[in-house]
Amino acid sequence: MALGSIPNDIKVPLVYIEIDNSNALSGTPALAQKVLVIGQQLSTGSATALTLNRITNSDSQMDALYGYGSMMSRMLKAFRQSNDYTDVYALGVADLDAGTAAKGEITVAAASAKAGVIALLIAGESVQVGVNDADTTATIATAVIAKINANKNLPVTAALKAATTETVELTCKWKGSTGNDIDVRYNYYDGEVLPTGVTLTLVDMAGGAGTPDMDAVIAAVPNEWYNHIVMPYNDTQSLNTLRDELVTRWGPLKMIEGIAYTAFRGTFAETGAFGVARNDYLFTCMGTNKAPHSPFEFAAAYAGQASYSLGIDPARPLQTLVMTGLLPPAKELQWDMTERNLLLGDGIATYMVTPGGEVAIEREVSMYRENAFGDPDPSYLDITTPATLGYLRYSLRTMVTNRFPRHKLANDDVLNRLDPGQPVVTPKVMRNAMLELANNDWVPKGLMEDFDGFKTTLNVYRDSSDQNRLNCVFNPNIVNQFRIFAALMQFKL
Incomplete structure (x- = not known):
């Protein structure tokens, strides 16, 4: 009987040693994320x-x-x-191609403005705009536009709204409804205040419409x-x-x-x-x-x-x-x-x-x-x-493909009569391999509990309609998470 892939009828001396890695792994290879x-x-x-x-x-x-x-x-x-x-x-x-970009507004009002800083927050990013004494609304609006456009990492651009000198119009850099969720505010952090004499009126980002062709x-x-x-x-x-x-x-x-x-x-x-x-x-x-x-x-x-x-x-x-x-x-x-x-x-x-x-x-x-x-x-x-079930399936699949890649399938009655090294898998062999996987990988890694219950319910058998197919039914009891600790304190005086 041939051993591995070494032919039976080879006659040229002397030594032929095949290396087989099917039993090399004792655990599951890391799942690359x-x-x-x-x-x-x-x-x-x-x-x-x-x-x-x-x-x-x-x-x-x-x-x-x-x-x-x-x-x-x-x-x-x-x-x-x-x-x-x-x-x-x-x-x-x-x-x-179709759709509209979301727009919002910042309207500036100033009356005898005093020097200070307008602390804007756009999409979570700070935009600091300096104000000088007696700046007009037009001057402040122009400064706001300059500061916003200078920050190229912002998701919006700024420009004066048509026919105004005090309203800054913000436009999302892309079309679609997602632009409506861009946040614009001021004085977010403790201690931030508008310069004396300056007020801002905000209009939330809105009007964005359209979504991509998700099929594509x-x-x-x-x-x-x-x-x-x-x-x-x-x-x-x-x-x-x-x-x-x-x-x-x-x-x-x-x-x-x-x-x-x-x-x-x-x-x-x-x-x-x-x-x-x-x-x-x-x-x-x-x-x-x-x-x-x-x-x-x-x-x-x-x-x-x-x-x-x-x-x-x-x-x-x-x-x-x-x-x-x-x-x-x-x-x-x-x-x-x-x-x-x-x-x-x-x-x-x-x-x-x-x-x-x-x-x-x-x-x-x-x-x-x-x-x-x-x-x-x-x-x-x-x-x-x-996430846990996905790992269990990955580890089981990896074990089978690594350990039994080119095996023959037989019933358990052949186990004591096979030549050593014969690539034959039986229901019992597969069952033992799965128990080993659970005992050496799933349980120690804290992914499964109740090994005895798993062992009792594990069922590996040959398919009655296809003798080349091995079926398995298994019931892992996956671990849960410590979410809540509830206690009743019954005190005595």
């Missing part, structure tokens, strides 16, 4: 639309590829602030594994298109699952309504409230922190992890515990504001709430669940 960021680019960038580019930690690379102040550049920078390690690929979307975007995504996808568009059509792609990737024929991160800006009521309108187990949406940073930057920062942490341990909760660089809403607008608890029930992930004013993940729930019959279903409540 890849992130896909989708976002609009500007024509001033050098990137070809709907073409992947691998992103380093260079801000200049992001700006050169996608344009200064572009949605994509700002998203990538927000991601890298929270995660400068994970492998990131950007898929830029060209500006819309999805068609441009390679058939490769992206564990995390940053999604800046939260309109129904775009989300449905990506949802369908994610469900296909999650399925048993592709097994390249990914979790999508998006965000929604609005009031408590608007955010809750948005959440209950969805039911997606592979989406997690952060409710931003009226925070200074745009939702697409929130989504990127959220994905940055989540992808780094889940890449280390897919079952460990993300609570308390800071999304670096994001600013919280004004204190009087921040949601209280009751509101955040209700939003979590609506399928909206929440953040908390630390004593230092940092924005930290509070709970990373998915948008899945109900089964196909509309009944409550918490099976995919947190995104740690699909």
Whole structure:
């Protein structure tokens, strides 16, 4: 009988030794994390639309590829602030042929102005405008325009509104509804005040319309594994298109699952309504409230922190992890515990504001709430669940393809009669291999509990219709997260 791939009838002396790596691995190789960021680019960038580019930690690379102040550049920078390690690929979307750019206004009024500083905050970035004694409204408006346009990283440009000398018109650098979520305010930080005699009247960014052809975007995504996808568009059509792609990737024929991160800006009521309108187990949406940073930057920062942490341990909760660089809403607008608890029930992930004013993940729930019959279903409540299941599937697939790549299949009765080294797998051999994987990898890594129950219910058998097929039914009890500690103190006097 031949051994390995050494022929039986070889006659030339002397020694032939084949090396077989099928038993070399004692654990699961590290699952390489890849992130896909989708976002609009500007024509001033050098990137070809709907073409992947691998992103380093260079801000200049992001700006050169996608344009200064572009949605994509700002998203990538927000991601890298929270995660400068994970492998990131950007898929830029060209500006819309149809659609309109969002606009906003800053109207200046001045009466005997005194010297001081106007502290604007646009998309979370500070814009300081100096005012001199007795400056007129026209002079101040001109200074505001100059300061805004000097900061090329801002997502807006500024110009005098037609037929006025005191109104600064802000225009988003790209077309589409996402521009409506760009925040403009003043006196955000403690101690900031307008110069005496100067007042500002703001009109929020609005009027942006249009979304990209998400079918074309999805068609441009390679058939490769992206564990995390940053999604800046939260309109129904775009989300449905990506949802369908994610469900296909999650399925048993592709097994390249990914979790999508998006965000929604609005009031408590608007955010809750948005959440209950969805039911997606592979989406997690952060409710931003009226925070200074745009939702697409929130989504990127959220994905940055989540992808780094889940890449280390897919079952460990993300609570308390800071999304670096994001600013919280004004204190009087921040949601209280009751509101955040209700939003979590609506399928909206929440953040908390630390004593230092940092924005930290509070709970990373998915948008899945109900089964196909509309009944409550918490099976995919947190995104740690699909992340953990994805790792278990990856490790099982890797074990099978590494250990049994070209094996024959037989019943267990041949085990004691096989020549040593025979590449034969049986139900018992596969079952033992899975128990070894669970005992040596899943349980020690804190991904599965109740090994005895897993062992009892593990069923590996040959298919009755196809003798070349080995079937398996297994029931891993994945670990949960320490979310709540409840205690009753019954004291005595």
